[in-house]
Amino acid sequence: MMEQLKVIPFGGLGEIGKNMMLLEYDNTGIVIDCGIMFPREEHVGVDVIIPDFRYLKKNQKKLKAIFITHGHEDHIGGLPYLLKQINVPVYCSKLAKGLITNKLKEHGLKNKVTVNVIGAGDITQVGPFKAEFFSVAHSIPDAGGYIINTPVGNIVHTGDFKIDDNPIMQQFTDLDRLKEVGNEGVRLLLADSTYAEIPGHTQSEKIVEETLHKLISQSKNRIILSTFASLISRIQIAIDAAEKNDRKIFVTGTSMVNNVGMARQLGYLKIKADTIISKKEVNNIKPSKLLIICTGSQGEPNAVLTRMAKGIHQIIDIKKDDTIILSSNPVPGNEMSVASNINKLFRLGANVIYNKMENVHVRGHAAIDELSIVHKAVKPELFAGIHGEMRHLFLHKKLAIKNGVKKDNAFVLENGDILEITKDKSILLKNKIDSDYIFIDGKGIGDIDEEVLIDRNELSKDGVVVCRINYNYKNKELKETNIFSFGVIKDDLIDDFHNKIIDNIENYFNKLNSERFIDIDEDKISDNISLFISKDIRRRPLVLALLVK
Numbered sequence: 097m098m099e100q101l102k103v104i105p106f107g108g109l110g111e112i113g114k115n116m117m118l119l120e121y122d123n124t125g126i127v128i129d130c131g132i133m134f135p136r137e138e139h140v141g142v143d144v145i146i147p148d149f150r151y152l153k154k155n156q157k158k159l160k161a162i163f164i165t166h167g168h169e170d171h172i173g174g175l176p177y178l179l180k181q182i183n184v185p186v187y188c189s190k191l192a193k194g195l196i197t198n199k200l201k202e203h204g205l206k207n208k209v210t211v212n213v214i215g216a217g218d219i220t221q222v223g224p225f226k227a228e229f230f231s232v233a234h235s236i237p238d239a240g241g242y243i244i245n246t247p248v249g250n251i252v253h254t255g256d257f258k259i260d261d262n263p264i265m266q267q268f269t270d271l272d273r274l275k276e277v278g279n280e281g282v283r284l285l286l287a288d289s290t291y292a293e294i295p296g297h298t299q300s301e302k303i304v305e306e307t308l309h310k311l312i313s314q315s316k317n318r319i320i321l322s323t324f325a326s327l328i329s330r331i332q333i334a335i336d337a338a339e340k341n342d343r344k345i346f347v348t349g350t351s352m353v354n355n356v357g358m359a360r361q362l363g364y365l366k367i368k369a370d371t372i373i374s375k376k377e378v379n380n381i382k383p384s385k386l387l388i389i390c391t392g393s394q395g396e397p398n399a400v401l402t403r404m405a406k407g408i409h410q411i412i413d414i415k416k417d418d419t420i421i422l423s424s425n426p427v428p429g430n431e432m433s434v435a436s437n438i439n440k441l442f443r444l445g446a447n448v449i450y451n452k453m454e455n456v457h458v459r460g461h462a463a464i465d466e467l468s469i470v471h472k473a474v475k476p477e478l479f480a481g482i483h484g485e486m487r488h489l490f491l492h493k494k495l496a497i498k499n500g501v502k503k504d505n506a507f508v509l510e511n512g513d514i515l516e517i518t519k520d521k522s523i524l525l526k527n528k529i530d531s532d533y534i535f536i537d538g539k540g541i542g543d544i545d546e547e548v549l550i551d552r553n554e555l556s557k558d559g560v561v562v563c564r565i566n567y568n569y570k571n572k573e574l575k576e577t578n579i580f581s582f583g584v585i586k587d588d589l590i591d592d593f594h595n596k597i598i599d600n601i602e603n604y605f606n607k608l609n610s611e612r613f614i615d616i617d618e619d620k621i622s623d624n625i626s627l628f629i630s631k632d633i634r635r636r637p638l639v640l641a642l643l644v645k
C-alpha cells in the first residue's frame with residue numbers, strides 16, 4: 097500500500113477555540129497547537145473545554161512533537177492536560193514559552209516537560225516531517241505559522257494571522273517566504289478562517305496607535321485603559337503614549353501584572369524604570385499624570401474593571417471625569433457583561449470610550465482580501481480552512497476556489513475527520529475519529545457529559561421542589577409532609593405555595609386510599625406534583641418526592 101499522510105483536526109473546525117491539528121505519517125505524528133475553548137451559556141458551570149485526546153493516547157508511541165503557533169489560550173491552554181497524559185517535547189516561540197511555562201508551573205509540570213524555543217526560519221526535523229516556523233502579524237508578538245515538508249509535499253499551516261503593513265512591534269506576515277514556498281509547490285494550505293466572512297482588509301495596529309496617542313494627550317484627567325493581557329503591542333502603545341505625556345503607569349489585575357512582568361523581562365516591552373508606580377503611590381499622583389492599565393475588558397466577573405464598575409475595588413474609586421478606554425472587542429458571548437460594565441461606568445460619571453466610538457481596537461485576523469493574498473502566494477493544490485465556525489469554513493472554501501483551487505480539491509473538514517493524502521491522491525475518509533468536547537469543572541476532567549449539562553440547564557430554569565412524605569402503609573395514613581423549594585418562588589409567597597402542594601399530596605393519597613389496590617410510587621407522585629405546579633403557576637421545577645415509610 098502506498099504511504100499516506102493523515103491530516104486530522106481535533107479542534108477549532110466548526111467552532112472558535114481549542115485549536116488542535118494532528119499530522120500523521122507512517123509511525124510519526126506531530127500536533128500543531130493544543131488550545132482550550134471557553135464555555136458557552138449552555139455549558140452551565142463548566143470552567144473550560146479541551147479537545148478529545150483519546151486517539152492520541154491510544155497512539156501515543158507515534159506522537160513525537162507538539163508545535164505551537166502562538167501564545168493565545170485557544171492555542172496553548174490545553175497543553176498541560178495533554179502533557180500530563182503524554183510527555184512529548186514542545187516547540188514554540190520565546191514569548192509563547194514564557195506563557196506556557198507559567199501554565200506548566202500551575203499544573204506542577206514545570207521541570208517535567210521539554211519546551212524548545214524556535215524562531216522564524218528555524219527548521220525542526222521530526223521523523224519524516226521538517227517543520228519551518230515563519231512569522232505572522234497577529235494580536236500577540238512572536239506569532240507564526242508552519243511550512244511543513246512531508247513525503248507527500250509541503251503543507252502550510254498559517255496559525256492565526258493578519259497582514260499588517262505597519263505593525264507596532266515589527267511583526268510582519270512573511271509573504272516573501274510564502275511566495276517562495278508557493279513557487280516550490282504546496283500540496284495543502286490550512287488557513288485561518290476566523291474572519292472569512294468580512295470583506296476588505298483588517299485595519300493596521302497603527303490606527304490604534306494614532307487614536308490612543310490622541311486620546312491620552314488630550315485628556316486632562318485620570319485615564320484607565322483596559323485591554324487583553326496578551327495584547328503586548330497594545331500595552332506598548334499605551335506605555336509610549338503615557339511616557340510622551342509625562343504620565344506614570346499603574347498596572348493592575350493578575351494576568352496583566354504577570355504578562356507585563358514577563359514581557360519586560362523577555363525584552364518585548366520597552367518601559368522606563370520610573371514610569372511604573374506601586375499601589376501605595378497610585379492615589380497620590382495628580383490625575384492628569386496617571387494612566388492605569390488593567391484587566392476586565394471582557395467584563396469578566398472578578399477582573400479589575402468590573403470591580404471598579406461595581407464600586408467594589410479595594411483602592412480605586414471611579415471619579416467623575418475619569419477617562420476609561422476599552423481597547424478591545426467583546427469576544428462573542430461576552431457582549432452583555434461588557435455592555436453592563438460600560439453602563440455602570442457611565443453612571444459613575446466616567447467618560448467611557450469604546451470601539452464603536454473611536455478606533456481604539458483593531459482585529460487580529462485576516463479579512464477576505466488578506467486571505468486572497470495568501471491563497472495567491474501559496475498557490476496550494478489542496479485547501480482546507482481552519483479556525484472557524486461552519487459558515488467561516490464554507491465561505492473560506494468558496495474563496496479558495498475563486499482564487500484557483502480546483503473544486504474537488506477544496507475541503508470543509510470537521511473535528512475528527514481524516515484527510516488522507518498520498519503522492520498523487522487525496523481523499524476525505526468516511527469514518528471519523530472520536531472528538532467530543534471534554535469539559536473541565538473544578539478538579540474533574542471529562543467527568544461531565546451532555547446529560548449532566550442537560551440536568552444543570554433544567555435545574556437553572558425553574559428551580560427545585562423536594563417533598564418529604566411520611567406515609568404509614570399499615571394504617572394507610574398520611575402523616576407529616578415537608579416541602580422544600582429552591583429557586584421557584586420568592587420568600588413571602590413560599591408558605592402559600594408549599595401549603596398548596598401539601599393539599600395536592602393529601603388529595604392524591606385520599607384518592608389512592610379509596611381504591612382497592614394501593615400502588616405508591618415516588619415517580620408517580622413526583623409527576624402528579626409537577627402537573628399540579630405547572631397548572632398552578634405555569635412553571636416546571638425539578639420535583640423530587642421522597643417517601644418516608
Ligand SMILES: [Zn+2]
Binds near residue numbers: 166
Ligand atoms: Zn490568536
Ligand SMILES: [Zn+2]
Binds near residue numbers: 256
Ligand atoms: Zn486563535
